[in-house]
Amino acid sequence: MKHTKTASLEDIRAMKARGDTRPTRQDAPEIDLPDGFWDDATPEPPRTKHPVTLRMDPDIIDFFKSQGPKGHLTRMHAVLRAYVDAQKKRSS
Numbered sequence: 001m002k003h004t005k006t007a008s009l010e011d012i013r014a015m016k017a018r019g020d021t022r023p024t025r026q027d028a029p030e031i032d033l034p035d036g037f038w039d040d041a042t043p044e045p046p047r048t049k050h051p052v053t054l055r056m057d058p059d060i061i062d063f064f065k066s067q068g069p070k071g072h073l074t075r076m077h078a079v080l081r082a083y084v085d086a087q088k089k090r091s092s
Contacts, residue, residue, distance in 0.1 A: 009038060 007015070015021050064072035 012021070061072070064075050067075055
């Protein structure tokens with residue numbers, strides 16, 4: 001399980017001023033946000049995912065597992081998400 005830390009915007013600014021923050025990757029460019037960038041931001045509640053049990057053909061599972069040692073369920077979710085989004089766009 002990952003340990004998630006929370007911090008206020010003031011905490012993050014203080015960490016940045018102390019030099020306690022760094023980009024995710026060493027070669028990632030820093031993004032300089034303009035003053036007031038967060039002024040109109042509104043928090044979005046996290047979207048809860050629901051656990052399901054699904055019976056699938058073995059070749060489908062094998063295919064997604066062959067794409068990498070971890071993340072086959074995430075890849076399956078991405079395929080389903082793309083299908084749903086395409087169907088919604090098609091029907092509107």
